[in-house]
Amino acid sequence: AQKVTQAQTEISVVEKEDVTLDCVYETRDTTYYLFWYKQPPSGELVFLIRRNSFDEQNEISGRYSWNFQKSTSSFNFTITASQVVDSAVYFCALSGVPPSPGGGADGLTFGKGTHLIIQP
Amino acid sequence: EPEVTQTPSHQVTQMGQEVILRCVPISNHLYFYWYRQILGQKVEFLVSFYNNEISEKSEIFDDQFSVERPDGSNFTLKIRSTKLEDSAMYFCASSTRGTAYNSPLHFGNGTRLTVT
Numbered sequence: 001a002q003k004v005t006q007a008q009t010e011i012s013v014v015e016k017e018d019v020t021l022d023c024v025y026e027t028r029d030t031t032y033y034l035f036w037y038k039q040p041p042s043g044e045l046v047f048l049i050r051r052n053s054f055d056e057q058n059e060i061s062g063r064y065s066w067n068f069q070k071s072t073s074s075f076n077f078t079i080t081a082s083q084v085v086d087s088a089v090y091f092c093a094l095s096g097v098p099p100s101p102g103g104g105a106d107g108l109t110f111g112k113g114t115h116l117i118i119q120p
Numbered sequence: 121e122p123e124v125t126q127t128p129s130h131q132v133t134q135m136g137q138e139v140i141l142r143c144v145p146i147s148n149h150l151y152f153y154w155y156r157q158i159l160g161q162k163v164e165f166l167v168s169f170y171n172n173e174i175s176e177k178s179e180i181f182d183d184q185f186s187v188e189r190p191d192g193s194n195f196t197l198k199i200r201s202t203k204l205e206d207s208a209m210y211f212c213a214s215s216t217r218g219t220a221y222n223s224p225l226h227f228g229n230g231t232r233l234t235v236t
Contacts, residue, residue, distance in 0.1 A: 043229060045211060045227035045230075047224045050224050107167075107178065108165060
């Protein structure tokens with residue numbers, strides 16, 4: 001069974017601080033995909049990044065960076081120089097390669113989310 | 121940028137009533153999904169749909185739930201006889217290919233269902 005653990009329920013930092021959101025996953029699949037989604041107060045889910053299990057290169061996109069460590073089954077997300085607009089719930093999610101003939105229309109397993117509060 | 125749209129944004133219904141949640145996925149997407157999020161909890165997978173049939177479903181998706189793609193654009197979730205515990209935010213999502221092919225899900229803004 002797949003499992004995603006986001007141990008940090010809530011994080012509060014002051015604007016401009018760097019903050020790291022932790023994500024630890026469990027899966028028996030040798031090929032899998034990891035995602036981060038942002039859920040702002042308005043409620044929608046916004047895709048941030050996907051990473052496949054064969055690509056352990058860290059990725060940077062502006063103030064966002066992701067650290068994928070297969071050895072520790074972690075896919076952590078760092079926001080540098082945080083801003084008030086970064087305040088949201090952030091979800092880490094996992095998808096394996098399904099055995100079904102559906103060809104990939106499998107569901108994501110989400111973590112419980114980390115509520116990030118950026119104080120001005 | 122194309123987006124997934126969901127209607128209504130908020131639905132209030134009485135226990136035992138049928139409710140249909142509607143979604144219009146992104147037009148060139150082939151895979152469709154429903155997720156739900158009970159207030160304050162994590163997002164949970166309900167069902168995925170491809171090639172006009174259910175591809176995968178979770179334990180939550182019991183006989184009270186059904187999905188349909190009645191025409192070329194809409195994707196609906198029906199709850200036959202709502203229960204109080206069905207109160208949640210329901211998200212529709214679509215993707216060009218399945219998540220196993222490195223294709224991200226694009227989510228709609230959600231429909232908040234309140235069962236009284």
